[in-house]
Amino acid sequence: xxxxxxxxxxxxxxxxxxxxxxxxxxxxxxxxxxxxxxxxxxxxxxxxxxxxxxxxxxxxxxxxxxxxxxxxxxxxxxxxxxxxxxxxxxxxxxxxxxxxxxxxxxxxxxxxxxxxxxxxxxxxxxxxxxxxxxxxxxxxxxxxxxxxxxxxxxxxxxxxxxxxxxxxxxxxxxxxxxxxxxxxxxxxxxxxxxxxxxxxxxxxxxxxxxxxxxxxxxxxxxxxxxxxxxxxxxxxxxxxxxxxxxxxxxxxxxxxxxxxxxxxxxxxxxxxxxxxxxxxxxxxxxxxxxxxxxxxxxxxx
Numbered sequence: 001x002x003x004x005x006x007x008x009x010x011x012x013x014x015x016x017x018x019x020x021x022x023x024x025x026x027x028x029x030x031x032x033x034x035x036x037x038x039x040x041x042x043x044x045x046x047x048x049x050x051x052x053x054x055x056x057x058x059x060x061x062x063x064x065x066x067x068x069x070x071x072x073x074x075x076x077x078x079x080x081x082x083x084x085x086x087x088x089x090x091x092x093x094x095x096x097x098x099x100x101x102x103x104x105x106x107x108x109x110x111x112x113x114x115x116x117x118x119x120x121x122x123x124x125x126x127x128x129x130x131x132x133x134x135x136x137x138x139x140x141x142x143x144x145x146x147x148x149x150x151x152x153x154x155x156x157x158x159x160x161x162x163x164x165x166x167x168x169x170x171x172x173x174x175x176x177x178x179x180x181x182x183x184x185x186x187x188x189x190x191x192x193x194x195x196x197x198x199x200x201x202x203x204x205x206x207x208x209x210x211x212x213x214x215x216x217x218x219x220x221x222x223x224x225x226x227x228x229x230x231x232x233x234x235x236x237x238x239x240x241x242x243x244x245x246x247x248x249x250x251x252x253x254x255x256x257x258x259x260x261x262x263x264x265x266x267x268x269x270x271x272x273x274x275x276x277x278x279x280x281x282x283x284x285x286x287x288x289x290x291x292x293x294x295x296x297x298x299x300x301x
Contacts, residue, residue: 029090029255032071032264035112041068042078044088044111048205049226050285051117051135051250052077059285060115063134063269064252066277070268078111081203082180085114086127090255094127096185101126112261114253117225119181129256132266133249135282136293137223139182141165141241142230144212147219152242165242168219173197175217180205182221187244209234223248224292247293273300 035041043064045052051060061077068075078088086094088110092103101123119137120130143149149172152164166189173195176184182205184190197217199208209230212220221244222230230238254262272278282289282297290297 029109029258030112030261031258032260035261036071036073038073040074040076041071041113042076042111043068044080044085044114044116045077046081046085046116046118047079048117049229051115051225052079054079059135059281060117060252062281063272064113064115066272067265067268070271071264080110082177082205083203085116085118086124089114089253090127096123096179099123103127112254112258113265117181117223117250118253119223120249120251121181121186124253127256128253129259129262131252131254131262132269133251133296134269135225135250135286136289136296137181137225137248137250138243138292139187139221139223139245139248140227141168141219141244142209142212142222142227142238143219143241145237145239147239149219149241151240154242158243158246162243162245165244168241169194171195172219173217175199175208175212175220177203177205177208181223181248182208184221187221189244209238213237225250225286225289228286228289228292247296249296 030038041064043061045058045060047054050058052058053061056077065075080088087107090103091107091109093105093107095102095104114128115134117135117137120133149168152161152168155161169189174184174189175197176182176189177199178185184194184196190196199211199216201207201211205226208220208222211217213234219241227240231240252265254265269278272281
């Protein structure tokens with residue numbers, strides 16, 4: 001018996017540790033058939049703008065709740081944050097090393113898909129499979145209303161507008177949040193001598209404008225959906241100076257080994273666009289967004 005224990009002990013230690021801690025062992029991603037057999041779709045959502053409000057609703061909450069009905073299962077919203085969301089989907093830590101993305105460790109898989117105003121970025125595409133675009137976006141440079149900086153005039157060339165906007169930063173401090181859509185590394189703003197102030201008090205992008213108004217930096221970055229809401233909430237206190245990025249798209253994200261689930265979501269999204277449900281959802285949560293991205297909303301997808 002003691003010899004049998006010698007071989008079994010290494011395998012049993014992790015099981016005992018998990019049992020004592022009350023933590024389930026890591027599980028792998030599930031595809032469509034497994035989710036339908038389970039009877040529940042777990043939506044990884046991040047409290048951000050009107051995509052996931054934190055009050056049980058939001059653009060992406062309604063979108064994914066409808067998807068759960070479409071595939072015949074119950075819906076469950078699992079709150080996470082931008083720093084943890086990929087780990088919660090993949091069961092592994094995700095780290096950027098230059099242009100490479102490295103996966104490591106083992107963690108519980110807490111959700112089946114991400115939908116949270118989640119920007120399609122090249123480094124994320126290395127580890128997840130995105131759906132068809134669900135929403136348009138773009139990253140903007142924002143200042144307090146009393147800043148001496150003036151918004152750029154704008155030109156027919158978006159590339160020129162981006163260069164002019166970046167030039168406004170100069171030696172001024174820029175509030176950023178790494179590993180999100182406003183990570184300066186995404187837009188050539190890191191390691192170029194700028195005074196970057198990483199916001200670390202929380203992982204909530206909704207706190208960027210209050211931090212700017214509190215004087216934690218002279219400038220910050222926002223994406224358009226968030227900026228639209230903040231310009232209303234903080235009317236007369238902030239202003240947009242110009243674009244920092246090309247136009248972007250947001251999408252739902254899935255594990256790469258869940259192709260049937262992603263395809264089912266794309267089919268569902270196509271149906272929403274065809275019957276007008278998608279347009280009603282956009283107007284409910286982001287009234288006025290169409291004038292910023294007329295081509296996106298006019299083009300069948």
